[in-house]
Amino acid sequence: MVDKTGLILGIIVAGIIAAFAAVNVSYTLDLIFFLAFYAIAALSLNLEYGYAGLSNFGKVGFIAVGAYTAGVLSAAYGVPFPLCLIAAAIAAAAVGAFIAIPTVKLREDYLGMSTIIIGEMIRILLRNTPTNSVWGGVFGLRGIKPPFDFITNTFERTIAYVGLSVVLFFFTYILLERWGNSPLGRVLKSIRDDELASKSIGKFTYRYKLLALTLGSALAGLAGALYAFYFLYLNPDTFLPLVTFLIWVMVIIGGMANNAGVVLGTAIVILINRLTQIAKDYIHLPLEPNYFQAMLVGLLIILFLMFRPQGLVPEKPVRTPAWRVLEERAPKEIDYLKEGEGGEENE
Amino acid sequence: MTDKVIETKDLVAGYGKMVILHGIDFYVTRQEIVTIVGPNGSGKSTLLKAILGIARVLKGKVYYEGKDITNERLDKISKMGVGYVPQTNNVFTNLTVKENLEMGAYTIKDKKEVERRMEEVLDIFPDLRGRLKQLAGSLSGGERQMLAMARALMAKPKVMLLDEPTAALSPKYVDLVLNKIKEIRDSGVTIILVEQNARKGLEIADRGYVLVTGKVAYTGPAREILEHPEIGKLYLGLK
């Protein structure tokens, strides 16, 4: 039995995007950019949480580091666009490693609490930068040099930029798929599932976690840089913790440790967002839609964790020889397990 | 009315996704000592936990004095008169010895009764008397084991489930603890004992069960198991 939920939803999502494209091309381009941006961020979180079990609640902070690194380099020093992307990834990775060093060997709570604090710390720092400097403080950072400025037609330029973002998304996806299926990825999963058992393979767990958080942060930084060059303007207050949790919802809905699922989750969250934005003009509820959406994010997190913790597209179990033996020898017990899985009664 | 105090029928149980016990039939009658022996990981502790509602029973039934208590909550089972001493983490390390004993008598409302109980229990375990103010976390292994049993006795249980009470104790302490168990039984308590030390455990027992990979490999009077030509050699390391 193969679970087809993922496939069906994927087709629906693709259909909706195609429908958008038929109606309004530049709106669709914008949508595609956001899909690519969030997908990269969500994939990076999946690397950290889905594969290595690291609870990074400060994702938005790393995105901000990437965005501001790229923004400042471009606006103040005129550094060329590709170099800015690289620098953004490196800067975010450095911050990620700085935080990972003391925290990844601690319990998950510490990492969670530290990362969320650091995410906010970064935003508050950015808010308090002098308004007359290139950083711009609460007024935001302006003067980022547009990429692809050799293309004169702005529409074509947008197409080129969105195209590049999509290419970078595919690059990330393939990189992480390779990772996930490599021995390294399996080590990460084993760390996530059983800290104790994987301790027996020595202090490597520490290095792997460090690596996962550093690489995850680098990708978040890259996403941030893409964001900076798309809007050519940055404001600290766009990097609110809510963004982090939006990304978490994407991973949880999609299914952890499943990159395709996470991309699907990203698309679903963004489409829900866009569709409610559109619906708001037609349907009037005694509710403020933006706040309502955030409530919905909270509710979705809870409901998914409760009723479908594996996400829409569950992680494929690694069929080790032992599992096959179990299937052969104890089919009855496996049935009990399957019964028990669905509805566990508790008073 | 049956005189089986605890009985399991075709018990299949485990943890989450793992099935550990594959159809166990087990019983203990009043004032018996029944010893469960078996290799490491054979599911001895899990059997106790399944009886107590800690491990999940997937199939089969657990009866206490004829009542179905399958997957009942542990606090309810314990209120019915079932005492339990786990294999590990069997004292409250952040509470003093006295507070541990008080917790054992949690279900007894009358303060005078609790004090009387404490005196009785301390008479059985006099070593604890001098350590009432000490944190249980700072006790030695043997003292902890004593405290764990004393704590379980506080509630005046009708039946006690003891999971390897002699593990990691010096030989002197082992005999001491096993003698205490006999004493407790003689005072009218039914005992289910899980023992690593098969010979000693079976010597004080009336009947025994040999558990191997989650199944009952052999059961019968304790003496029979001890003298069985193969069972002992195969599973229990007895000569």
Add this chain to the structure above:
Amino acid sequence: MHLSSRAKLLIGLAIVVVLAAYVYQALGPSVWSKVTPQIPQIFIDTLLLGNLYFLIAVGITMTFTVAKFANFAHGDVATVGAYAAYLLYNFAVLSGAPNGFAVQVGLVGVVSGIILTLAYLKTKNSTLMVLGPALLVMGAVVLFACYTGANLWEATIEAMLASAVVSLLSHVLVYKPLSNRGASLVQLMVASIGVALFIRYALYEMTWYSRQYFKQEITYQNFGVQLSNFQAWIINGTLVIANTTASFASEYIPAIKIGAGGIAFTKLNALDVMFKFPQPVLSFTDLYIWSTLTVLAVIIGMTLLFKKTKIGKAWRAVANNPVLAAACGIDVDSVVNLAWLVAGALAGIGGLFWAIQTQIYPELGWMILLNAFAVAVLGGLGSFWGTFAASYILAFAEQFGVSVLAAINPQYTGYRFMIPFSVFLLVLYLKPEGLAGIKTRKA
């Protein structure tokens, strides 16, 4: 490369000391001469801020000890209490006449409270046992306030109950079912973030609703409590404390003189105080006193609870070993419910005090939460006394740091938030087990 954790701590502390000495040197006397006279004020401000931190952080510690995960919704639970109190205090009575809307809210509370209490009598469900009476009292307080005018006591009760109820509900509806299904630590944390978002944006929705339909702005408002202002001087070796707010009402203001000759109550001439007295060494408000008394009550209450009462000992037992506690016949669920309830109630008072001290807005609890996390981690996550000490240490670091920043350049005070966070980072690097770790090492 491989340093023992003690060596690391020592090296780290040495670096911190050197850095501090350098900063001290670099800032020079011009800065320190401004900071030194403020030191008494810094201490008393530390007291207030520490109290406020403690009331929030202690709840995080409490639920952590029984549920074993960091509750990210705790701050928002506090906001709910603050809003409940704010709405009661400001809107239960409208220009002397009972406000129709508030009366309805009160009635709904009373009726649902009665229904749930009756449901408890039928089902003996331990959650309903708490929920029913809590709603009943909340409703009754609203009704009472509608006819007599709300006072701060009623607002406090309302804040405690509202937060306690939300805290308990979040546990019963979300965390408990999740952990029964075997959710991991991270999943529980994420779920609590879900709860946090839901509560916070529900409050945002409420402020929007109020603006839209009642034309009443209820966000970024002052709480509306008139705080009395006290000032203290040292004159001829005696400490004089006067309630300067009273100068608005009368010519003479009440004062206390504390000196070698004993304690005496007097009245001072308001004009004298205003024009002839020197710069006060200290100034503080009612809130300093209320919060200190509350913290004292909490500490004494918790100590008695944990050391003397059966339920308190059961609480410690459950925190230490839930399976064994159940084997003793302790109803673990009820004890855990109690922990969530108490944590919520304290968050309610904390939220109320924060709102009085600053402003009321839906993000209030979230802003405090991050500081409270820093406190909880510094305190060693789950240690009661560690949390207590950490509250005042962080508060002092913040107050002292702000004074220094202000002395350098008043604009720098915007970095105030960085101070507790930097201390937090430092702890993470040097002593991740926090203060409790230091204590257990010695024992």
